[in-house]
Amino acid sequence: MEALKKNKKIFFNIGLLAIFVWLLITSYSQSKRKPDNIGELLNDFSWLGGKWPKWLDLPLMNWINSGFKTLNEKYGYIFEAINNVLLYMLMLVKNFLIQAPWPLVILGVIVLTYFASGRKIGTTVFVGFCTFFIGFLHPIFWQKAIETTAIMLIGIFLCVVAGIPLGIAMARSARTRNVILPVLDLMQTIPSFCYLIPGIMLFGLGAVPAIIATFIYAVPPLVRLTDLGIRLVDTEVIEAADAFGASKKQKLWGVQMPLALPNIMQGINQCTMMALAMVVIASMIGTRGLGDEVLLGLQQLNVGRAAEAGIAIVLLAIVLDRITQSYGETLQERTAPNTKKGK
Amino acid sequence: MSKIEINNVYKIFGNNPQSVMPMVREGANKEEVLEQTGHTVGLDNVSLKIEEGETFVCMGLSGSGKSTLIRHLNRLIDPTDGEIIVEGTNVMSFNKEQLIDFRRHKMSMVFQRFGLFPHKTVIQNVGYGLEMQGKQLEEINKTAMEKIEAVGLSGFENQFPNQLSGGMQQRVGLARALATDSDIMLMDEAFSALDPLIRSDMQKQLLDLQSELKKTIVFITHDLDESLRLGDHIGILNAGKLVQVGTPVDIIMNPADDYVKAFVKDVNRAKVIKAKIIMKSTKDSDDIDKTNLIKVNEDQFIEEFLPQIVCSNSNCEVVDKSGNVKGYISNKELQTSLTKS
Structure with a gap:
């Protein structure tokens, strides 16, 4: 031995x-x-x-193809189950947002921004106008934007559910980090079509492969920032928790997570932005949403229409960014060590 | 039985500390070990005893291993070899649960850069140790408020640490350590980050608190004046080795080696030496002129009666609290004690 x-x-x-x-x-x-x-x-x-x-x-190609084939034939029911669950969740979110009257949705966004930003009036008004302009650009964009948002919300939900625990695991053990880091590198560098197309073969055309692709594309920054956030917590603060007899669990939830939260929120913000970038690409596999408007405009050589849809995506990005970003900032102000608050 | 006993503790930092142990045991010094194996010797065969109710000051320059030593007491760092005995129990024998329990009830700690939780208010910070002990919220807040008052921070209990000045933050750190009511308090360069005025203020506060509470305090510092003021005993570390342990006067009057000598060279002796240390006892004092005497209490520092003697050109009669004559001091004794060695 x-x-x-x-x-x-x-x-x-x-x-x-x-x-x-x-x-x-x-x-x-x-x-x-x-x-x-x-x-x-x-x-x-x-x-x-x-x-x-x-x-x-x-003969890697042959191996992957045959592996993929058996996966599809023998374990197809697993993918079907995943497909059904995701689709159900997606419909729930989408139908709720589509059936709600549009002024109510805008109001909801405004209220959310107001509280997330720590009651900043300027940000709130700005976000309210951005939301209004999405529909104002073209009436059809409103519904498309909601479809896009629904896909993103589910994607981000998956990212949070899987990404944050992974980040915690990485921060806790160097060995886990060494295993996960190359996987994250792979996810970030592999061209997105390499998993979009197999996604279609497993889940069929539509929203579900888009959600999966969004997840693969957007989860790495969240994992990395969660890991970093936890490891960046001041060592003396950790020592203090240890010295007073905090158990591992008490340390994680009482000290490390609250202090890592600004970084984790930054991760969720990055996650959101990357998910939005995926929207246009995903439209090429038949996902409905703002992305397919861009694609349609380009196919018809209708520059104006493509530009309009592009601006709508940017507006949606601004809205989501402001909400997640400002929440992280309000947290940061309180937890930043040893900085005096201007009064 | 001593409150804390440290026996032959070694700490080596590096990839494979055990492999270096034989070499260190044979007496290789820090530089040799680092050069030949890439390992850093943190502590080299340190043994000491700390008695109940005393303030033990551990002193040394940065890198001498003093912060490493204090972290061994509550096992924030585990030794490579040796045993640490607190109240008769070997701390090294504890399993995880026992260790957590030990940290919750037996020891508390104050940190150099305060180590406060920035997301908790002052009262939540002070109550943290009690929260870990599993006390009810009501009791936590009651005890925490008492301690906040004791360190003079009433009215700030709902502020966040970053709204307080450095001195106030360290008071929070002190209150947090006091709140758990543990017998032993570890203070890791607790006042080093504070400016001189606040530092001397905090030292006084600690002395006042200590005269009431009689805790066992292990205090780390690189400041000799601080250690002379606070310490009942002082241990001096150099490159991981304990070079001298003694009372403040021992250290000043009989420095063990050049390192300690360099340390005490610039100390203001008049400030730390008491009359009873330098006096000649009554029976040896025949040669002292007793016509013109000034009464001095035996616990007074030289500094306090020196001006009087110089002005009146007289000798001192040293008395104890009840007025009994214990000895005499002439200019000759003053001269020897104040001359730098």
């Missing part, structure tokens, strides 16, 4: 090497273009020069 522990790194590296060799052998044996006899490679070294040899080809 002791020897194993000491040489952990060496064993790990040997393991990696073994996997690499195994990949080489399997890809060679599965290749259709390999030479008839392996001995040829040792006599004729022409494969080392010029082009990449055709038999040196990892």
Whole structure:
């Protein structure tokens, strides 16, 4: 055991090497273009020069395709269940907002902003006008904006439910962080079409793959900022909690989370903005909303219409940004350490 | 039995502290260990005893390991080797629950940069320890208010820490530590971040509180004047090693090595040495001229009676509280005690 522990790194590296060799052998044996006899490679070294040899080809594509196929065939019911749940939640939000009279919705947004911003009149009035202008630009935008908002709200809800606990887990253990960080990097760098299209195959056209795509696209900043927020809490404050005998749970909910909240709110704000950026892309897989107006305008070469829809998206972004941002700011004023409040 | 006993504690920071232990035990110093293994020696074979009801001041420059040492007492840091015994129980034997219970009831702590919870009001901060003890809200608020009054912050209980000045924030920290009613109070450079006037104010407040409460206080500082004023005993740390433990007068009169000598070099001796320390007892005082005497209490500092002697060109008669003559001081004794070694 002791020897194993000491040489952990060496064993790990040997393991990696073994996997690499195994990949080489399997890809060679599965290749259709390999030479008839392996001995040829040792006599004729022409494969080392010029082009990449055709038999040196990892069959990742085949693996993923067959894996995807079995996933779809055998576990289709799981995706159907997810699909139904998300669709149900979406309809609930959407129908509620669409059936409500539009002045009432604007009023709701104004009241929400007023309290979230810590009773700032300027922000509230500004947000009220922005909301009004979404419908004012084109009557059809009102409903489209609500459809977009509904998709985003569900997406953000999923982000919060999954992202914040993940962030907490990362802040608590360096090992978890090392595992999750590359996954987040992957989610942030992989082109969104790579998961939009499989999304369609699993969930069908429409809103649900858009929600999934929104989640994948928007959750990384929330996870990162939750993790960062918790780790940035002053070490002396944490020591104080420890010194007075706080348990791990008491420390998390009584000290770390409240003090990390401004950062977490910033994460939710970033999450919202990225979700909105996804809206236009998602319209290409048939998701209804403001995005498809932009797409329609472009397809008809109707620059005015595309611009109008674009402005509507910007307005929606401003509204959502102001609400989430200002809430974070009011929190920050109170919890910022050692800054005097101007009176 | 001492209140706190620290036996042969070592602390090494690095990837594999145990592997360095044999080398440190053989007496390798901090620089050698760092150079050869990349590990930092925090504490090097520290042993000391702290008695109930005394103020023990631990002094050293930054990096000498004093903050590390105080964090061992409530196990915010675990030692690499050695034992820490509080009231006869080895703290190292505690499991998680026992440790939490121990921290809730036995020890409280005051921090250099206050360590207040910025999202809680003053009264919530002061009541935090009681909240952890699981007390009812009513009782928490009652006790917290008492302590807020004791440190002179009445009227500020519903403010947030960032609305208070540094001195007031540290009073909150002090009140929070007092509120749990633990026997032992750890103070980690508690007054170092305050300006000189407020610092001396806070020292006085601590002395006043201590004369009533008689807690066991472990106080960390890098300021010799502060340690002489507050400490019943002083321990001096250098590079993780405890170089001298003694009363304030011990430290000044008999510094153990050059490091301690450098420390006490600039101290105002007249301010810390009492009459009874330097007096000649009655039977050795035949050579002192007793015609022109000034009465001095044995607990008075030299500073307090020095001007009188200089002006009147007389000698001192040292008496105790009930007026009995204990000894005499002539200019010769004053000269030796005030001359820097």
